[in-house]
Every structure is written in C-alpha cells, then in structure tokens.
Amino acid sequence: MLVAEGVSKSFGGPPVVQDVSFTLTRGAITGLIGPNGAGKTTLFNCLAGSLKPSAGRITLDGVRIDGLRPDQVFGHGLARTFQIPKPFPAMTVLENVMLAPPGQLGERFWTNWLRPGAVAAEERRIRDRARHWLDFVGLTRLAQEPARVLSGGQRKLLELARVLVAEPRLILLDEPGAGVAPPLLETIMEKIEVLNAQGTSFLIIEHNMELVTRLCRPVLVLAQGRLLLEGAPEEVKRDPRVIEAYLGA
C-alpha cells in the first residue's frame, strides 16, 4: 500500500533518518519502535507531508506523495495523529471533529453568500459524520463540552475521531498509548482492532510493548535513523540487535 524507498532526512547535520526502505501491506497494523531519538517521528513527518525528505521516494497506492503538503497527503487517504494532541481548547469536542474534512464549502466567503442552503446541507452531513465517529470512540457524552476538559486519553480518542471523519485508508498513530490510563488504553486498542477489521491500515509508533505485541504485525525497528530489522513482535523483542540498540540508547 505504501512504499518508502531510500528515505533520508537531515536538518543540516548528519541524517536523523538514513536510507530507510520498507513496505506497508494493505490491511496490516505495522508497528514502528526504537529508542528515543531513533528518528521515528521524523520518519512519520516525512510520510505525512510535514517534512520533505532530503532523499528517497514514498508512494501510496502507486501515487508519489513525498514533497506533497500535509493536506494533500491527507486528501490521498493518509491521516496522522500526534504524540501530544492539541485540540482547540475553547471549541466543543464536536466542533473539533467537524473541523477535520478539508475544503468545506463554508470556508469560501462567496459560497456563504450565494449558496447558503448548500453550505448548511454540507454542515449537517459533516455534523452527522462527526457525531457518528464521536460515538464510535465513546465521547458522545462530552460532545458539547469544551475540548479543554478532556483528559490525555480522551484527547487521543478525540484525535482519532477527528481523522476518522475523513475516512482515511491508512492512519499513522504517534504513540496512541503514551500517558493513557489503562481502561482508556484498552478502549483505544479495541477501536484500532475494529477499524482494522473494517479495512483500515495502520502504522503505529509505540513504546508500550503490550500494545505492540497485541496489535502489530509486523514491527519495524528503527535505531539511529536506520531500519535495523522487521519481524513479528515476539522475534523482535528477543533479537540481540534490538536489545543492544535499546541498552546503547
């Protein structure tokens, strides 16, 4: 589904992602692990369009996406979440989700004046979809609350609902388990499983090995910007190269 070939990224100094190549299979939940500073988030940013790789190519279903803007990559069906979600705090939870679909008619000044009916109809459709996905992640009861009241785990669920409104084919999750209390972590894992059973593919950066072991097949290991190996979680966990990379870090 997604093919990365020889992807490198440097910020002027030595590359922090170096000649990384891998393939994400459609329908898989692929894990991306590695010690702190290994380059995982930088690689994510290259895939999602927030950073332009210094070298290499990335294709999604055969379409080249490296060098596209994040909104263009999003438009091709690839969505990402952030390690620390930052919803608009004063807007309601529902409004935060409604913001997600790009290119809404109401964003254009003249359409508001000339086609108010069309703008209102589209807004109703987006509101219904936002409600549907908020219900899916279990946040309906908080829909009219300002987003600032949400806990860290609830913010992760809000972010998931926000990307789901756009119905992406591939979702990149940056540490969905970080700072999340155990009951909510279970909810997040269940939601990922349900979405995956319905056909959504995932690439997940995660340090929580319980989540990785339960959900991710295969797991990619990044160390010092390079892809160290790829394998099943059980293999990866006991591979001496991986243990050394973590101990070294």
Ligand SMILES: Nc1ncnc2c1ncn2[C@@H]1O[C@H](COP(=O)(O)OP(=O)(O)OP(=O)(O)O)[C@@H](O)[C@H]1O
């Ligand atoms: N914009 C930037 N400018 C300069 N250096 C950067 C920039 N972004 C990241 N780096 C450096 O790149 C390296 C890799 O960082 P990155 O955040 O990608 O690692 P990571 O594997 O996601 O780490 P963690 O698990 O701690 O989130 C680090 O040394 C970091 O300081």
